[in-house]
Amino acid sequence: MLTEEEIKAIDHEASRVPHKKAALIDALKIVQQQRGWVSDESVSDLAEYLEISPAEVDSVATFYNLIFRRPVGSNVILLCDSISCYVMHYEEIYASLKDKLGVAFGQTTEDGLFTLLPNACLGCCDRAPAMMINHDLYTDLKPEQLDTILMKYK
């Protein structure tokens, strides 16, 4: 079931577009913000509320990189693996993160604290390598900085 808060937020988005169903992407983001991810149940609930089929909701949900159809850890690490970060050796940051967290791209730590994901260009190529944890951006990364950064989320 969608919560009252979710419905209010979805209605607000729907008021800015001519048809309710045009608010689908925002609606998915609203649900994910509340629950961390989008479950099968949420897909059906959104389909019913926006008057479209669950298949349509799912096809949109799975198209976008940042809608999660599986549970994620309480913190999501997005490490940029695009070209400027490649030139500036993001692979060393990745190796170090793998080592410290014990997970590879696409996995969540056993304690549920972190999910590690690769991400396309974060738009700060002049300060590569870069990563985002939740809403926080970290740039000019060096492996030595990772312990201090990760501590903030523990």
Next chain:
Amino acid sequence: MERPLTKNIHPGRPPLNLKDYEMTGGYSALRKIMAGMSPKDVQQAVQDSNLKGRGGAGFNTGMKWSFVPMDEKGGPTKYLIANADEMEPGTFKDRLLLEGNPHQLIEGMIIAAYAIQANISYIFLRWAYKAAAKCLEESIHEAYHAGYLGENILGTGYRLEMYLHTGAGRYMCGEETALLNALEGKRAMPRAKPPFPQVSGLFGKPTIVNNVETLCCIPHIINNGAEWFKSLSYSEDGGTKLYGVSGKVNKPGAWELPMGVTMRELIEEYAGGMKNGYQLKGVLPGGASTDFLTVQHLDLKMDFKSVAAAGSRLGTGTMIVMDDATCPVGFVHNLQHFFAQESCGWCTPCREGLPWVEKLLLSLEKGTGTEEDIDLLQQHTQWLGPGNTFCALAPGAMEPLQSALKYFRDDFDRHVKEKKCPYHHNHH
């Protein structure tokens, strides 16, 4: 040297709020058009300035606007959209404008909307730009409060609504017709053209999509005139340009400079030259989907025409420098991985071809590639080239590959002969 777009932007300091912006002459262009320029006058001024779209394709902005129907046939609803998706790898210029001076974009949008008589406008912002989202929300709010947006702008009866929409992450959202689908709540697949969005765009209504940097030029053109704008440039394309340099240079960054500065000035002067111990080997002049240039092109003027004449594209104007310790095959593999992942899957050459290209490059990197694999890569640059796919993603992906095969063929051959990546020990 004049820097109209960035002269009031000071990185590290908070963005200009409405008061700051007005103190620097902000919203005077809007007042000027409301006091006596017709929509057609505005279109003409922009067309005369020779402003070319800064989103990559470089089309004359005023001309693009002139395709929007201005009679009743256009209907009562039209849309103006700012493309702030900026997901082209290596591109970080719009971020500077969004985070530094949001009202400049908003004023540009209001003037552009007035020029096509649109009543609804959206900013399509990529999700990762959290700081930009916050200051845009606040600035839109301020602009409504001051009467620059809403029912009755500056008491003239002209009405415009403005909404911020943040995406959910997909490179295709930046392609203008795919962006329209994303705004309609659908998957970001491109649409067939014609009909062009100027006639039938968002929700089937006439729509203009412009890049952030393009729109930020508009208030300055209105205030100072087309001739002034043209005089800012070293080339026939009007205005300044936000250029950027990333890679192993001493001072990576972005700078607003006259359109047509040379690559040498950008890399050696503004970016402070290559880092100690590294030589320049290649440059993608305008994002991941542009052809390589090399040392022989250092004195090339970075404007649309000159870069095209050298076999590449100015694209977004933000260049990625490849140094001599970076493997060109690995570099191109990284790019093709991105394009394969971001392909929307609509048409076969792109959906099937890009993963194949990625695999071929990976086998070369691993030392298991053959001469035939290199031939196959060469063939793909034609199979996925212009005219064979539904949108420009796949042809764009082939640009760095075809030029890498042209300029760095030796490096490809060495991977086959030595059965390994000859650069591997250089990663430190």
